[in-house]
Amino acid sequence: MSSNDAPTSLEPQDPIPIIDYSLLTSGTVDEHSKVVQDIGKACEDWGCFMLVNHGIPYTLIKEMMDGSNEFFNMTKDEKLEFEAHGVLDPIRCSTGFIPNNNNKDLLWREYLRLIVHPDFHCPHKPLGFSELASVYVKNTRTVAMELVKGVSESLGFEASYMHDQLNLDSGFQLLAINYYPSLMEFDGARGLMPHTDHGLLTLLYENGVPGLEVIRKGKWIGMSDVSNAFAVLNSDHMEIFSNGKYKSKLHRTVVKDERTRITLVNPNGPSLDTTVGPSSRLLKNDNSLPRYLPLKYSEYLEWQTELTMAGKHAFDKIRLV
Numbered sequence: 001m002s003s004n005d006a007p008t009s010l011e012p013q014d015p016i017p018i019i020d021y022s023l024l025t026s027g028t029v030d031e032h033s034k035v036v037q038d039i040g041k042a043c044e045d046w047g048c049f050m051l052v053n054h055g056i057p058y059t060l061i062k063e064m065m066d067g068s069n070e071f072f073n074m075t076k077d078e079k080l081e082f083e084a085h086g087v088l089d090p091i092r093c094s095t096g097f098i099p100n101n102n103n104k105d106l107l108w109r110e111y112l113r114l115i116v117h118p119d120f121h122c123p124h125k126p127l128g129f130s131e132l133a134s135v136y137v138k139n140t141r142t143v144a145m146e147l148v149k150g151v152s153e154s155l156g157f158e159a160s161y162m163h164d165q166l167n168l169d170s171g172f173q174l175l176a177i178n179y180y181p182s183l184m185e186f187d188g189a190r191g192l193m194p195h196t197d198h199g200l201l202t203l204l205y206e207n208g209v210p211g212l213e214v215i216r217k218g219k220w221i222g223m224s225d226v227s228n229a230f231a232v233l234n235s236d237h238m239e240i241f242s243n244g245k246y247k248s249k250l251h252r253t254v255v256k257d258e259r260t261r262i263t264l265v266n267p268n269g270p271s272l273d274t275t276v277g278p279s280s281r282l283l284k285n286d287n288s289l290p291r292y293l294p295l296k297y298s299e300y301l302e303w304q305t306e307l308t309m310a311g312k313h314a315f316d317k318i319r320l321v
């Protein structure tokens with residue numbers, strides 16, 4: 001499927017799942033079990049959902065959007081200091097174009113990618129941005145950790161099982177801020193090629209300008225209809241840990257709107273030194289064979305970068321069946 005295929009509208013009988021976070025954290029026992037069941041269904045059937053009532057103040061999100069806009073509107077020279085190098089550099093500012101590649105199929109965006117957990121990194125400008133980002137990622141991390149507990153329960157484990165197995169106390173969390181300039185600033189194709197994210201779960205908040213699409217039954221579906229909601233996507237290590245039950249979600253971005261699109265994206269993964277393979281407890285419960293080779297998360301990241309450059313997926317390396 002090419003990245004130019006137009007997205008299909010949602011079928012009314014097959015809506016994107018909506019999960020109410022407040023019922024997960026402060027619902028009655030019955031509400032909690034229902035929402036855990038719904039999370040399991042969403043992860044298995046769709047591989048993504050919209051998260052509402054997440055409790056993160058809108059003012060904080062808005063300030064983050066404004067600060068991000070200010071960051072990307074600094075001059076090229078000012079941003080040079082934060083230019084990307086290796087995949088594990090704590091601060092990486094770059095564009096969607098790859099040096100030494102003719103880039104003919106690529107789509108334009110600028111991004112700032114920060115490692116924010118276990119240690120927090122952020123550019124020292126614009127003024128106050130780092131403090132703001134630090135509060136923002138604490139909030140999104142809390143939400144992500146609660147969601148992982150829900151996922152853990154949905155797989156039939158106790159809430160803390162995935163957290164403990166995957167060493168989430170020192171889990172690797174990124175804040176990736178994507179900036180797709182307005183048509184006035186850039187009149188080429190803006191977006192991001194189809195891909196899956198590493199880690200367990202990605203939380204994504206957009207500034208009201210649509211563009212995110214996910215694959216559903218072989219068709220691209222727009223993900224932008226629910227206001228003040230996070231899009232939550234299963235990522236590669238969710239698929240590996242669940243032995244393929246909760247598939248990593250293929251997504252892309254195509255910006256048609258003339259306005260600037262900004263997204264705040266948080267991939268949340270295990271600790272970098274954790275070796276992740278299919279959960280042995282799950283294999284035993286389901287009496288099934290492992291479908292992925294275990295691999296240290298940090299090595300996976302290196303493979304992923306290399307394989308992506310070669311037009312492949314990291315799963316090509318570790319998929320067993």
Ligand SMILES: O=C(O)CCC(=O)C(=O)O
Pocket residue numbers: 176178192197211212251252253263265
């Ligand atoms: O900005 C978007 O719409 C998607 C971003 C994304 O998929 C990513 O940063 O991994």
Ligand SMILES: [Fe+2]
Pocket residue numbers: 195196197251
């Ligand atoms: Fe992504």
